[in-house]
Amino acid sequence: MNTELDKAKLELKEVGYLKIETPSTIDFVAEIKKLKKEKNAVILAHYYQEPEIQDIADYVGDSLGLSQVAATVEADIIVFAGVHFMAETAKILNPNKKVLLPDLNAGCSLAESCSAEDLAAFKLKHPGHVVVTYVNASAGVKAHSDLVCTSSNAKKIIDSIPKDQPIIFAPDKNLGAYINKETGRDMILWDGACVVHEAFSLDKLVELHLEHPDAKIIAHPESEAHILKVADYIGSTSGMINFVKTDNSKKYIVGTEAGILHKMKQEAPDKELIPAPAKEDNTCACSECGYMKMNTMQKLYLCMKHELPEVTVDEDVRKKALIPIERMLEISAK
Numbered sequence: 001m002n003t004e005l006d007k008a009k010l011e012l013k014e015v016g017y018l019k020i021e022t023p024s025t026i027d028f029v030a031e032i033k034k035l036k037k038e039k040n041a042v043i044l045a046h047y048y049q050e051p052e053i054q055d056i057a058d059y060v061g062d063s064l065g066l067s068q069v070a071a072t073v074e075a076d077i078i079v080f081a082g083v084h085f086m087a088e089t090a091k092i093l094n095p096n097k098k099v100l101l102p103d104l105n106a107g108c109s110l111a112e113s114c115s116a117e118d119l120a121a122f123k124l125k126h127p128g129h130v131v132v133t134y135v136n137a138s139a140g141v142k143a144h145s146d147l148v149c150t151s152s153n154a155k156k157i158i159d160s161i162p163k164d165q166p167i168i169f170a171p172d173k174n175l176g177a178y179i180n181k182e183t184g185r186d187m188i189l190w191d192g193a194c195v196v197h198e199a200f201s202l203d204k205l206v207e208l209h210l211e212h213p214d215a216k217i218i219a220h221p222e223s224e225a226h227i228l229k230v231a232d233y234i235g236s237t238s239g240m241i242n243f244v245k246t247d248n249s250k251k252y253i254v255g256t257e258a259g260i261l262h263k264m265k266q267e268a269p270d271k272e273l274i275p276a277p278a279k280e281d282n283t284c285a286c287s288e289c290g291y292m293k294m295n296t297m298q299k300l301y302l303c304m305k306h307e308l309p310e311v312t313v314d315e316d317v318r319k320k321a322l323i324p325i326e327r328m329l330e331i332s333a334k
């Protein structure tokens with residue numbers, strides 16, 4: 001452990017995220033492209049990432065698309081430009097590949113709302129229930145689940161379960177309530193929520209719509225019921241992009257994290273996109289996920305250079321968590 005690099009690696013391992021300074025003259029785009037080739041690495045990015053990260057990624061998608069790609073990827077290294085549960089899902093699917101996350105602290109309020117221990121105790125209180133877990137959860141929580149779903153396939157996954165089978169849905173109560181309404185079920189809902197989607201203000205949204213009566217309101221199902229009630233379209237991030245691309249209106253108020261606007265503009269350049277207003281936001285009137293935005297080009301570059309921080313999953317937990325993820329992928333492919 002004598003070289004500077006070894007010391008740096010040790011420090012990165014200990015603190016869990018990258019602290020090394022890089023000179024401001026570095027051309028991150030060129031360097032990241034070089035590292036991708038040299039290391040046979042693939043960059044998977046979520047739509048909520050910074051535009052420059054999305055632009056350098058090999059694949060940009062929603063949670064379902066990202067896990068489908070992660071399940072088939074051939075590279076030696078998967079660099080996940082997203083949040084921890086996404087990188088963990090990629091690791092569960094690829095135990096023999098190195099999975100990197102530019103900032104290990106990139107968490108998720110939904111994943112944090114539900115620990116494996118609490119879910120296990122909750123299951124004991126509700127015997128005979130099938131547990132369906134939204135993908136925004138830790139590997140430990142997935143290991144206690146019968147099925148995983150994303151916002152793209154939640155309805156399909158729930159519809160695949162016999163009507164008379166009681167279900168626990170964790171951890172997103174808003175998505176769960178929306179799916180209850182869509183399917184006529186009465187699933188028991190875990191009390192978790194996304195801080196970003198719960199921040200939308202109905203009053204401000206209605207005001208904004210009065211200013212733009214020709215705009216359609218589109219919303220992610222992690223939003224609260226009163227927001228979903230006024231939405232013309234409800235869907236996952238890729239569903240929302242597809243809707244704007246194919247729908248015949250010209251203007252949309254977009255109720256999800258603002259990072260999506262980058263891909264939406266690229267896919268539908270002739271459409272006007274207005275971010276839905278957040279309750280506390282009097283500046284940019286848009287919602288950003290602080291966790292997603294922890295990843296930067298600098299951290300992406302450093303993590304590829306040093307192959308750290310790496311996402312790991314206990315093998316026993318991984319094997320258990322793989323079962324409901326694979327079930328989801330199978331049902332989604334039908």
Ligand code: 13P
Nearest residue numbers: 062063064150151236237
């Ligand atoms: P989707 O990309 O599956 O729509 O989910 C949004 C989200 O909040 C990811 O954390």
Ligand code: SF4
Nearest residue numbers: 108109194195196289
């Ligand atoms: Fe989690 Fe919400 Fe951020 Fe998605 S947007 S990662 S659900 S906190």
